[in-house]
Amino acid sequence: MEKILVVQPEKCTGCRTCELVCSFVHTGEFNPLRSRITVFNFEKVGLATPIVCQQCSVAACMEVCPVGAITRDEETGAMLVSHDRCLRCKMCTIACPFGATIYDPVSDIISKCDLCGGDPQCVQYCPSGAITYQDPIKANLAKRKNYAEKLRVVYEEVV
């Protein structure tokens, strides 16, 4: 089974390392604005959490794309954009309920998490283990089961 990115906000320190790593591996530049993962820091309540593409099973980006430029990678399960096919109509950026699919004007491409081809670098470099890459069954297990369930409700509500 495909693995998924699991975020545990209770572990995130808001250091934004993931943003920098993501931007660097995808654009060669340390620019959080070009990162595909975004950290939100709620300083008053002492909470931070990264937001990243969920690689939805029914993906709005894929559904609206008029030319089939967004497809699921069979191995990793990531929704990938074929930049040669893409028409830059930007409908996918409007449709994504998480705002996780964006247009990068610098490179003139639709930019979204591609799970780094199966070795997500945000996971590698997160110093506090707040982002893990694991199979969905384990991710839902035990202690976090309850919480994961709630997150799912959150996501579904947003959708």
Add this chain to the structure above:
Amino acid sequence: MQIIIDGKKIDAVYGDTILETCRKADIYIPTLCYHEAFGGQGRCRLCMVELEKEGQKKMVAACTYPITEKIEVRTSTPLIKKTRRNIIMLLYKRAPNSLLLQKLFREYECQDNSLKEDPAERCILCNLCVQACQEIGSNAISLIMRGTDKRVASPYDEASEACTGCGACALICPTAAIEMVEEGNKRSIWNKTFELLACERCGKLYTTKEQWEFTAKKNNACASDRQLCESCRKKAVAEKIKAYQAAEH
């Protein structure tokens, strides 16, 4: 099946075009009107290659010629090089104001001549914009008139109801011939002026109302009443997580 390209045996899929086969095999053929999303159009003729079949030679457009039998293809013979140079020269004379054509004119070492030109013209009539608009499902523009008057336009050169102002035509145009102007909260393209949609939370202008509605019609997910830019959509999710976290502790 196998065909011969530039003297090498190359695997080809029956029905694939010569261009697709060459791209898979990393053999370079220049193109201007080809796009992955809808394939070859045979309009610009820059992809011409030489083909030999049963001892007969002819030139064909690689982007539209399907491989259905044993053929031998040559992609850069002197004749092909000369033909491409001529095509670039003609396209340049058609659109001398295009930076891309100016660059190609130099690269292909073309000679200028006395053919009449319109110094302001940038469009090479490759039809990519029309095709993109059609794929998207708007059909707001088309090629009109014939011969030397041929051009891309919205119906009667008026604001087309179908145009959503997405700007894909301007982005796909290889010669930057389509003008899309943004001023304040207005975007103008193809004789139509759109009011840009402001994010309900941060006020960022992120699309046109028409495009938002067009997308919403295609996908119910975004048909929620909220019109948020990408950043504020992310933020909204983060805030929900915050609320749940707070409830946990």
